[in-house]
Amino acid sequence: MLVRVKLYRNHESLFKEFDVSLEPNQTVLDILYTLKENYDPTLSFRSMCRAGICGTCGVKVNAKPVLACKTKVRELEDPITIEPLDNLPIIKDLVVDHSALIERLKKLRIWYEPLGNNLQIFKTNSMVEKSFECIACGLCDASCPVFLTNQGFGGPMSFLRIYKLTQDPRNSKKEESLLRIKNAYIQLCTHCKNCSMVCPLGLMPESIIRFEEAELIKKGLISQSLTNSFDFF
Known part of the structure; x- marks a missing residue:
């Protein structure tokens, strides 16, 4: 089988075939x-657990x-083409800089x-549980078209992970968490569903973004608006 790998050397990209x-x-x-x-x-390239838990690969x-x-x-279809993730700076070959994910x-x-x-007792629902399960692999952010035009966007990974803070009574800053979602330009989401399609755990970040937007609209923090909806994958 032909494998094409995109290498990044001396600030230039090239494809090498094997x-x-x-x-x-076998896996990638x-x-x-x-x-x-x-x-x-x-x-x-990066790898650690080999079990789909650490999210580094x-x-x-x-x-x-x-x-x-x-x-x-x-x-996969032949040939297999392997490239670094989009929306993150390339360090070398398939290794990208995850600093932007952490900063968000x-x-x-x-x-x-x-x-x-x-508070010992907290009942969750399925969407809150998804927020807890995110492994911060960043695949959703790498698939998001909004970052092509606005780096201030919070991103599906952050919006997914913060959802639990807006619902969990053990968090004393629930309202502040909602305000931070608003200030991270959540309404820029195009609802293309790329993030949900690539999430390796099936956590459906786009659905959670819709829940967050609905909560913000309900509280009068943002106005309802129509957004573009299109699929990349």
């Missing part, structure tokens, strides 16, 4: 290790953001500010 013998049950991460060990030891495969460790060869989390202050008393 003819690799692959088994259907297996491909990358095979290339590094047998073809090009200078190839750079995100790459773009055949134009779609995926976790390399969860993507099987049998799911910090800007929205996505952490608990506890109550004075200890």
Whole structure:
């Protein structure tokens, strides 16, 4: 099978092609290790858990953001084209700088500010549970077209992760969390659903963004507006 990998060397991008013998049950991460060990030891990429938990092995495969460790060869068309994620600065080859993801989390202050008393019981719903389950892989942000025109956008990853703070009675700053969502330009979301289609855990960030927008409209913090809706994948 022909594998094309986009390399980033000396501030220039180039595609390098490899003819690799692959088994259907192998993953894209297996491909990358095979290339590094047998073809090009200078190839750079990230991986840690190999179990779809840490979220570090995100790459773009055949134009779609995926976790390399969860993507099987049998799911892909020949040739397989592997590139770095979009919307994040490239450090080298398939390694991108995740600093922007972290900065967006910090800007929205996505952490608990506890109550004075200890609340032991908290009933969740399915959407709140999805907010808890995000592994911060950044695939959703890498698929988001809004970042092409506005870097101040909060992004689907941050909007997904902050949702629990707006619903959890153990957080003393629920209203402040809603205001931060508003100030992160949530209404710029095009609702193209790219983020939901690429999420490796099926957490549906676009649906949660709709819930957040509805809450903001209900409280009079934003006005209802029509947005473009289109799919990239």
